Every structure is written in C-alpha cells, then in structure tokens.
Amino acid sequence: MTFHPDTLCPFCGLGCGDIAIDRDESGIVPRPTGCPQADRLFRRSAVVPTDARMSGAAVSCDVAIAEAVRLLGASRAPLIAGLAADVDGVLAALSLAERIGATVDHERSDALFRNLTVLRRFGWSVTTLAELRNRCDLVLVAGPDPAAAFPRLWERWVAPEPAFVPGGARSVVFLGGQPLPETVQCLGSRIEESGLDGSAGQDLASIVGRLRTALAGRTAEDDPMTALAARLRAARYAVVIWAAGLFDGPQPDLIVEGLVRLVRSVDGTTRCAGLPLSGADNLIGANQACGWRTGFPLRTGFDGGAPLHDPERFAWQARLRDADVTLWVSAFRPEIPPFTTDGAVIMLAPPEMAVTPEPALFIPVGTPGIDHGGDVFRADSVVALHADGLIDRGLPSVADVIGRMLMALDQPTTVKEAAGC
Amino acid sequence: MLTKLTGGRLFDPANGRHGEVEDLWLHDDRVVADPGPGAIPDAVHDVTGKVVMAGAIDIHSHIAGGKVNLARLLMGEEHEQHRFAGHACGCDRIGGGSGIATPSTHTTGARYIEMGFTAAFEPAMLGSNARHAHLEMSDIPYIDTGGYLVLGNDDFLLDLIATNAGQAAVNDYVAWMLTATQSLAVKVVNPGGINAFKFNARTLDLDEAGPHYGVTPRSVLTVLARAVYELGLPHPLHVHGCNLGVPGNVATTLDTIQAASGLPMHMTHIQFHSYDTAGDRKFSSGAAALAEAINRTPTLSVDIGQVMFGQTVTASADTMAQRHTAPLAHPRKWLAMDIECDAGCGVVPFRYRDKSYVNALQWAIGLELFLLLDDPWRVFLTTDHPNGAPFTFYPELIRLLMDRDYRLAKLAEIHPDAPANTTLGSIAREYTLAEIAVMTRAAPARILGLADRGHLAPGASADVTVYSDLPDRRAMFERPDLVFKSGRLVVRDGALVAMARGCTHVVRPGFDDLIERRIARHFDERIGLPIKHFRIRDAEIRHGAGPQLHPCRRREVP
Numbered sequence: 001m002t003f004h005p006d007t008l009c010p011f012c013g014l015g016c017g018d019i020a021i022d023r024d025e026s027g028i029v030p031r032p033t034g035c036p037q038a039d040r041l042f043r044r045s046a047v048v049p050t051d052a053r054m055s056g057a058a059v060s061c062d063v064a065i066a067e068a069v070r071l072l073g074a075s076r077a078p079l080i081a082g083l084a085a086d087v088d089g090v091l092a093a094l095s096l097a098e099r100i101g102a103t104v105d106h107e108r109s110d111a112l113f114r115n116l117t118v119l120r121r122f123g124w125s126v127t128t129l130a131e132l133r134n135r136c137d138l139v140l141v142a143g144p145d146p147a148a149a150f151p152r153l154w155e156r157w158v159a160p161e162p163a164f165v166p167g168g169a170r171s172v173v174f175l176g177g178q179p180l181p182e183t184v185q186c187l188g189s190r191i192e193e194s195g196l197d198g199s200a201g202q203d204l205a206s207i208v209g210r211l212r213t214a215l216a217g218r219t220a221e222d223d224p225m226t227a228l229a230a231r232l233r234a235a236r237y238a239v240v241i242w243a244a245g246l247f248d249g250p251q252p253d254l255i256v257e258g259l260v261r262l263v264r265s266v267d268g269t270t271r272c273a274g275l276p277l278s279g280a281d282n283l284i285g286a287n288q289a290c291g292w293r294t295g296f297p298l299r300t301g302f303d304g305g306a307p308l309h310d311p312e313r314f315a316w317q318a319r320l321r322d323a324d325v326t327l328w329v330s331a332f333r334p335e336i337p338p339f340t341t342d343g344a345v346i347m348l349a350p351p352e353m354a355v356t357p358e359p360a361l362f363i364p365v366g367t368p369g370i371d372h373g374g375d376v377f378r379a380d381s382v383v384a385l386h387a388d389g390l391i392d393r394g395l396p397s398v399a400d401v402i403g404r405m406l407m408a409l410d411q412p413t414t415v416k417e418a419a420g421c
Numbered sequence: 422m423l424t425k426l427t428g429g430r431l432f433d434p435a436n437g438r439h440g441e442v443e444d445l446w447l448h449d450d451r452v453v454a455d456p457g458p459g460a461i462p463d464a465v466h467d468v469t470g471k472v473v474m475a476g477a478i479d480i481h482s483h484i485a486g487g488k489v490n491l492a493r494l495l496m497g498e499e500h501e502q503h504r505f506a507g508h509a510c511g512c513d514r515i516g517g518g519s520g521i522a523t524p525s526t527h528t529t530g531a532r533y534i535e536m537g538f539t540a541a542f543e544p545a546m547l548g549s550n551a552r553h554a555h556l557e558m559s560d561i562p563y564i565d566t567g568g569y570l571v572l573g574n575d576d577f578l579l580d581l582i583a584t585n586a587g588q589a590a591v592n593d594y595v596a597w598m599l600t601a602t603q604s605l606a607v608k609v610v611n612p613g614g615i616n617a618f619k620f621n622a623r624t625l626d627l628d629e630a631g632p633h634y635g636v637t638p639r640s641v642l643t644v645l646a647r648a649v650y651e652l653g654l655p656h657p658l659h660v661h662g663c664n665l666g667v668p669g670n671v672a673t674t675l676d677t678i679q680a681a682s683g684l685p686m687h688m689t690h691i692q693f694h695s696y697d698t699a700g701d702r703k704f705s706s707g708a709a710a711l712a713e714a715i716n717r718t719p720t721l722s723v724d725i726g727q728v729m730f731g732q733t734v735t736a737s738a739d740t741m742a743q744r745h746t747a748p749l750a751h752p753r754k755w756l757a758m759d760i761e762c763d764a765g766c767g768v769v770p771f772r773y774r775d776k777s778y779v780n781a782l783q784w785a786i787g788l789e790l791f792l793l794l795d796d797p798w799r800v801f802l803t804t805d806h807p808n809g810a811p812f813t814f815y816p817e818l819i820r821l822l823m824d825r826d827y828r829l830a831k832l833a834e835i836h837p838d839a840p841a842n843t844t845l846g847s848i849a850r851e852y853t854l855a856e857i858a859v860m861t862r863a864a865p866a867r868i869l870g871l872a873d874r875g876h877l878a879p880g881a882s883a884d885v886t887v888y889s890d891l892p893d894r895r896a897m898f899e900r901p902d903l904v905f906k907s908g909r910l911v912v913r914d915g916a917l918v919a920m921a922r923g924c925t926h927v928v929r930p931g932f933d934d935l936i937e938r939r940i941a942r943h944f945d946e947r948i949g950l951p952i953k954h955f956r957i958r959d960a961e962i963r964h965g966a967g968p969q970l971h972p973c974r975r976r977e978v979p
Contacts, residue, residue, distance in 0.1 A: 006951045006953060006954075008954055015950070015954075017950050017951045017953075017954040018951060087556055088964075091560065095514070098507060098514055098517060099514065116494065119491075119494060119495070119756065120494055120495065120497045121754065122754050123495060123750075123754040123755045123756040123768075124756050124757075125756065125757045125758075126756075126757075126758050126759075127758065127759045127760075128549075128758070128759065128760050128761045129761075129949065130549075130761040130762050130763075130947065130948045130949060131619070131759045131760070131761065131762060133947070133949055134576070134762055134947055135619060135759075135762075156949055157949060160946075160949075163576075163946075163947055164576075164620075164633065236620075236621070237619070237621075270621055271619065271620075271621045273758075273759055288490055288553065289556075291490045291493050291494060291525075292485070292489075292490050292493070292525060292526045292556075292557045292560060293518065293525055293526055293527070293560060294518055294519060294525055295493050295500040295504075295518050295519030295520040295523070295524065295525035295528070296493075296497075296500060296519065297494060302517075303504075304506055305506025305507055305514075305517060306504035306505055306506040306517065306519070307504055307517070307518065307519055307525075308504065309497075309500075309501070375552065375556060375961075377553070381487070382487050382547075382549055382550050382553070382758070382760055382761060383549055383550070383552075383553075383761065383950075384550075384552040384553040384556060385552070385950075385954055386552065386954070386957075386958075386961060
C-alpha cells in the first residue's frame, strides 16, 4: 500500500491539489474529499482490459491504429471531438486535424462559448481564484450555484478568511439562484438573500438588467436591487461569479454580456471583477492550446490547410451530422454524452467506458493524472497544472496514440516530400 | 554534417569582425574553426559578397502566455483575415496558423526565422502563468526562447519589503521563484502599481507609498535591482517603469534612473516613457533629455518599443496603465485581469495612425531615441511586440535607422505639427551594418548572458543568417538568402525549407532552503495550492528536452 498525499485533481477545473490517494495491488482509491467527482473518478482498478476493439472484437493496438489511419485518411469530413485530454493530447489532436482537414471541438464547449462570445465581441474584466480568496469582500453569484459543477468552490476559495479584507468579513449574495444545501452548510451566515432568487419565475437576464438599472440610479428606493447596487458600490473588491454552463433559457450569452457590463460599471469607481467559471476535463486547456496553435478558439477546422473558425457550424453537435468519421477523445472519465452519427466512430477513452452502440474502433487510453502525467488548465484560465501519473496499467496517453496515427499517416509520403526539403 | 559558407563578409562585432571576407564553417550545431585542407564539407554555399551575421535575437517580444493568447481571442477579425496554410515538409507541417499582431505559435516561429531571427524572449511571464507560457514557447518552432519572470507586484514580495524581512530574504525568494518558474531574468512592471490597482489606486508615482503595504515603487525597484545584482543574474533587472504613456512621464523615467543609484538596470520600451508636456497639446518629446541621461550612465541599457503605424494590440501586465488606455481601444473592446496575488494583465487593441498628432509623435520619439543613443551595445531593436507594432516591422524599422533620406520622407508624411515637437528632422545619423549587428546580435546575447549566441566564433551555436547587401535595407532584412538554425538550413531565399526546434534558456541561482518554508506557507494559506504543484520541473520544458542553464555569479554591491 502506498499513499499519495497532495495529488492534483484534473477533473472539474478547480485544480484541487490536496487529494489523498491510497494505492495497492487492486488499484487506487481516494480518501473522501467531499467532492463527488474526485471521490468517484479517482477510484480505478489496477486490472483493466487494455486491448483495442474493432467492431467489438479485440485487436492489437497496431491493428487498431492502422485501421484508424485508414478511416481518417479516407475521410472527406472528419471530426475530432470530445477532445477531453491533457494539453499534449490536444496538441496532437490539432496536428492530426491540420493533417487530415478535421474540425475540432470539446465535449463541453457550450459553456465556454457562452463566455467567449462576449469576450470576443466586447472584452471583459475578470479575476482568478486566489484573488477571490484573499481580496474579495462581496461575492455576487449570478444564476445557479456554481458548486453544482465545481463542488469545492466555496470550501476552498470563499470559506477561508480573506487576507486583505479588514476584519476578514465577507458576504455571499445569490442573485437569480439559490445556494445548494452543501453551500449553505459551508458558508453559513455569510450567505445573504438578494430578494431575487429566481424562484418567483423571473429570468436571470431580466434580474441582471434590473441590477444594472439600479447601478445607473434608476430604480426605486425600496427595490431590493437598489440596496444591492449600493452594496456593490461600497464593496472594496466585489467578485461576480457565474457558471454559464448552468444557465438555462435562451441566449445565455446575453446574460453574460449583462454581467460583464455590470462589472465594468462598478469597476469604474471601486474594484469589481467577474469570475466566469467553465472548464471540466481540461476544456480551458483545450481552448488555450487551440488558441495558440491556430489563433482561434475551439470549433476550428482546417480549410485548404489554413485554420477556419466557425462557432456555430463547427460545434461538434452540428458537425456530427455531416461527419463521415468521428474521432471521439474522452480521456478523463468513462462517460460520454448521447450522440448519434451516420459516420464511423473511433473512440479513445478509458477502458472502463461502456459504449453502446459499439464504435467502429475503440482504443483504450489512460487518464491524465492517473495513468500518466499531463497538463491541465484551471477553470479561471490562468493557472496550468501538471498532474502526475499514479499507477501504470499499461494504457497509452492520447498524445501517444494520436502521435502513432500521425506517424503512420506520413509514412507513405515521407520519402517523396523529404526530397523537396 | 559539415557546412562551409565561402566568401561572405562577416559582421561579427563580438569578435571584432566588421565586414571582413572570411569563410565560415559549421559542424553539426556549432560554428567551428577552419578544419584545414583535408576536410570535405557535406554542403558548400557560395555567399561571395553577401552579408553574414549570427542569427538575430529579440530581447523583448510578447510571444507566449496568457495575455498573448487572450489577445488572439480578442483580435478575432485580424485572425479571420490572415490565415496561413502550413507547408508540408517531410513529416512536419510548418508555419500554418493565423494572425499578424498576435500570430499563432507556428506562425510566430516561421515569421521570425524568415527574417533571420533565431531567438526571441517573452519579457513578461507571470509566475502563476509560467507553465502556460512554457507550453506555448515549446510550441513555437525554430527559435530559442526564455521568459522573464514578473515580480514587484506579488503580495509575497511586497510583504517581505513591508515587514523589513531584509535583502537576503528577498534574494532567496527571487532565486526560488526563478528556479520554480524556469525563468531567465527578472522583470518589474509598474513596480507596486498593479498591486495598488487591486486596492483601487488608479495611479502610483515613484515615491508614493502604495496602499496596504505602504511601500513605494522606488523601494520595490531598488530592492529587486539589488537582488538581481547580488544573485549575479546575467541580465540586469528589466524595468517597465511607472506612468507608462502619461504625458510628462519623462521626469519619472529620469528619476527612475537615479533610483537605480549605480546598480545595473535595463529600461524597456523607453519610447512609452519619454513624454514631455511642452507645446499647445501638452504632449512633446522628452527623448533628448532622456538620451543624454542614458548616454552618461554606463550601467544602463534600454530597448525602444518603437511605434509603427497600423493596427496592433497592446498586451501588458500593467493593468493600471491599460485601464487608462482602454477608452482609446480600436476596435472598441478590451479586457483586464487581476491575477493570483501575483500581477495582472490588460489587453487593448490599438491602431496607431500617422495622421494622429500623438501617434505620429510616438513614432518620432522612438526613432529619436535610437539615433540619439550613442552606444549600440546598450540599445536594442524592439517594437515591444505587439504593443508598438508587430515584430514583422523590424525590416522597415532598420531601414528608417539606416537611411536618412527615407526617414525624412516618412517624417514629411506624418501629422504636420509633430515634427516641430521632436528633434528627429535634424538628426543626420545613419546606423551602419556593423551597428545593426551589434544591436540585434552581439549586444542582446551579451546582455542576456548567452555566451554561445549572437556571434560566430568557433564554439558558438550555428545560428547564421546570410543577407544580400541591398541598398533597400528593408528588402535586405525582410528576406535573407539563407538562415541556419543549429547548423540546419531552414530558410532559403526567404522561404522555409526545413523544420528545426530551439531551446529554452534559464538561470538557476541558488537559495537558502529556509525561504521555501515561508513560501510554502504562503501557497497553503493564500494561493490555495500546495507548493509542489507550482514548481515546474526540467522534464516539463520542451517535452522532456529540459532547459539550457546559464551560470550566475554572486556578487556584492560595492
């Protein structure tokens, strides 16, 4: 039995670095963290099937790669999606996409694009988790409690006493949403009612609009938003947090734009910053890598070799309808969203994944931070973290597998093209 | 692989060669002495009459990391308009991507090497973002890189200063941070100002005590300059001063020179810090006074941050300055971030127009500084890419410096009131090829402590650029005939012909382990991350290749 303290968790995007893992011959088990994701996803058996499968039949990895290359090489409209991998895996996927003219997208990019649309059109003023923890005296939570997606957000970043707030007091106000029971337990009396928790049927967009009206000084004195606007203006460092992936209703990007404008109007006189959270399974890292490699965010394809970005057309759900071959990459968790396609599916996923219908090809891969080391980005987008491997189960990384596909793809042409160099 | 370049004129100022005709031999990745008559080269390139220099080195170019990647996102229109397909070259696809002001990684490497640059350094790497910056740098092909660690607004350092922890503790902290983040140098950006902005201070002058800590920018500057000196880092403290872009800031810049009180200091993008308040518009050039002060202070080096006209984007850790610039954003969008009790970043797209009085004067001030600073060993060719202009403007900038008639013709095109407020029109100086070789090769290598770069003596890295000696210096420097990276021919007649990878340069001054306990407590209590997850290991650099270390020599302030 070996013990791994301070293990980095790559799953939800908060980048908790304090997970305790026990390892013995049967596998790895986390000590309870209070986070359902870490508690579940760090539990892995040592013995797992490592064979690839072709139409359900076990084949060697070499055969599987040769078949993948055949399918991808012949594809006229390939899609690389899921894209849940460490940074190296994503970069390998981008190289492959450039090579075969595929479009790329991450399984969870919907949440990201609700924010990116506003960032690219308007810009924003935001902050990071350590600033929240140390500087923030007023937290305004817009919409549903982000703890639903980021379980230890409050425990790790808001419950500790802020270093730069005199007296150490801070308040957490929920606007257009309600705290989860675990959040109430964690934050206790720090939580305050805004008077508009969304339960009376008001939608978030109009609640944010009302608060902005109040900030402009155009609401009645007894309007709850008037008092909240005054609180924001009086705070030393207010942080407006949202998890856009949890917004329901039409045009969620308009809510984000309202929040960004709200932050800007407060930040003109006192300090106020947004904290848009999105990013499970290295969503942010995938977007960052796509950004530096192509100059564009996710939902980018290659058109005649040059990158081409289209946030609507190249969303994986839309692209799936036309794709003749889909390479689905999901290294972090043995789960996939429901999807149907008429094309062939090549799946790179942990061996624990149960898939129906059986894809044309299934190649088991390791999970970054469990089977091998890998870099992942935190949900606040600034901090990249390296998650070390914990256990050798004989599973290759996504970068290994795609790297072998790239080499195989180039094999027949190497001699011819090298002569030109 | 033995390569011979025959008949070229070598401009290799580090070794006292200023255009002498001499053969040059490359063996694998090194320059070697003439191996004698028995040696049979694998490749011979006749470069008779051509200009041969070491690969150029850009000491200050924002090419990687969070703010650059955010700038790419914000500059969507530009990227849509400038998309590049990669060339297939063996197993590699090279140069594909998009963007001009914020090119993607492969495109960045391609544009640099096509101009004969073999190294470029990211001058503003935040500790909290260092892993990201390294991931990006290792994805830039062809060129060597390295990062300058931003310190001076981090709460840990300000607390050390405010609590009088002493210079030794500061030195240990700086050394620990350089090691943990795999950095090459230390940069300070608006000392204390970015931190003050988090406490809602909108300005902070050199001798103004900042909020919370009561520490002045002057003390941050001197403490860091001393730490860098005592640790014996090759590169002096890299200083982005207070009051960037503010009319009248030349006074602050002159005071900053005084504040160094004899310690070596590199003042960066001084064009943005050279503004006076004469004239009807209360905006004029302070270049003459500043140049005079720099000329008589041999411990100072500077780079310019030249402005060139056109669309670009400004990306800086200086959130305080960027908030002042934001209303001028073009297109009208901008972003700002406070980052990890460390620093911040602000990204503001900007279009410099020759018919704008202010922009025209900025352009003139940069050139004035280049031409009034008399020692090319202490002045470096930069546009503060992309803040003054994209680095692809260097050939045009070199022409402006080498060709007086061309410069005067351009001066006649700008806003008519600008020339009267600078001395540019009266300056006759033209840079020589030897001076360009100093400014873009020999001096950058020396100021960064890269002993085997920037020159062509035996043992040097075989990074070599061959140009045709054209009267149009822009055309000459835009499109070298040959570029070798680590001995490999990668550019021929301006086009990429093969792939190569550079390395990442770092320093690693030692420190007393005691400081680690204090830093670890800070990480646990404030940053919310065990210290071990912050530290970047050698194996993380360039996919396991690891960094190239440069020695530090501890010394004491006299």
